[in-house]
Amino acid sequence: MLQDLSFGTLDNQYRHHLPAEDDLAVCVRGNEILLHRDTQGILHLPTVAQAQSWCTDWPQWLDEPFRYVFTLQDRRFFLWFGAAGDCPDETYSYIATAVLREPASKDLCFGLMTAWHLYCWYRDNRFCGRCGTPTAHDSKERMMRCPNCGNMIFPRIAPAAIIALTHGDKLMLSKYANRNYTRYGLLAGFIEIGETAEEAVAREVMEEVGLPVKNIRYYKSQPWGIAGNLSVGYFCDLDGDNDTVTLDENELASAEWFPRDGIPAEDDGISLTREMIRLFAEGNEPK
Ligand SMILES: [Zn+2]
Numbered sequence: 001m002l003q004d005l006s007f008g009t010l011d012n013q014y015r016h017h018l019p020a021e022d023d024l025a026v027c028v029r030g031n032e033i034l035l036h037r038d039t040q041g042i043l044h045l046p047t048v049a050q051a052q053s054w055c056t057d058w059p060q061w062l063d064e065p066f067r068y069v070f071t072l073q074d075r076r077f078f079l080w081f082g083a084a085g086d087c088p089d090e091t092y093s094y095i096a097t098a099v100l101r102e103p104a105s106k107d108l109c110f111g112l113m114t115a116w117h118l119y120c121w122y123r124d125n126r127f128c129g130r131c132g133t134p135t136a137h138d139s140k141e142r143m144m145r146c147p148n149c150g151n152m153i154f155p156r157i158a159p160a161a162i163i164a165l166t167h168g169d170k171l172m173l174s175k176y177a178n179r180n181y182t183r184y185g186l187l188a189g190f191i192e193i194g195e196t197a198e199e200a201v202a203r204e205v206m207e208e209v210g211l212p213v214k215n216i217r218y219y220k221s222q223p224w225g226i227a228g229n230l231s232v233g234y235f236c237d238l239d240g241d242n243d244t245v246t247l248d249e250n251e252l253a254s255a256e257w258f259p260r261d262g263i264p265a266e267d268d269g270i271s272l273t274r275e276m277i278r279l280f281a282e283g284n285e286p287k
Helices: 048-052 103-124 196-210 272-280
Strands: 024-029 033-035 064-070 075-080 093-097 158-167 170-176 185-191 213-224 228-240 253-258
Touching: 024 048, 024 064, 024 103, 048 064, 048 103, 048 158, 064 213, 075 103, 103 213, 158 196, 158 213, 158 272, 170 272, 196 213, 196 228, 196 253, 228 272
Parallel strands: 024 075, 158 228
Antiparallel strands: 024 033, 033 093, 064 075, 158 170, 158 185, 170 253, 213 228
């Protein structure tokens, strides 16, 4: 999966580092990140020195243009809040975050998904939600603090259940309605306040395809920062023999049963969803 790095680790403990010239800069514009694609198709970030030379302005609400986020495979990543205009170096361009599932640049994509999640949290917590005062970064941990009312704002993660619904040698695959992502996936949905992950699995399956489930079992989880999620994967079995789908057409364009030897989806090594589909196709799903 995306977070399974080819070497090294992600060290995301907060520290108040100042940037060095050869650290990496994550420059964001809207839903795009500034990247260079080399002749082999591999993605690269600019260094802090490059970012610094291209743009010296940054929003008034920031005391510093950079924010250290983590160290990935011994390279330090900094969010750079100064990027807004076109990059003068034409070998770099702003690329939509949808690019962050490219197997050829897997390690960097995992770093960028994580940086994106943190970027969105910083962007959206400039003001205290309780009293409206501008917030300031805590000096010791990753937390925004309100100097007026003392509100402490920590990074938020939204847990979402990924659900492989099986019935004997059949697996339920679905396609989203009204999304750019049009490939087959598994049933999925956010875990609501006040319910367990297992309750969310049963509720989502009932809501999306109108079927009861049993034998709900946890598989693995995956950070999915592009959507601010932690994906939590579960396998479960249809309860009973009636496998007729009642589709929630607001959520899904289709939901169909596929036999184990006729699964129309490959594991791209990126998502938990694809790994779970492959396990079923191989007959290796947790029983
Ligand atoms: Zn406040």
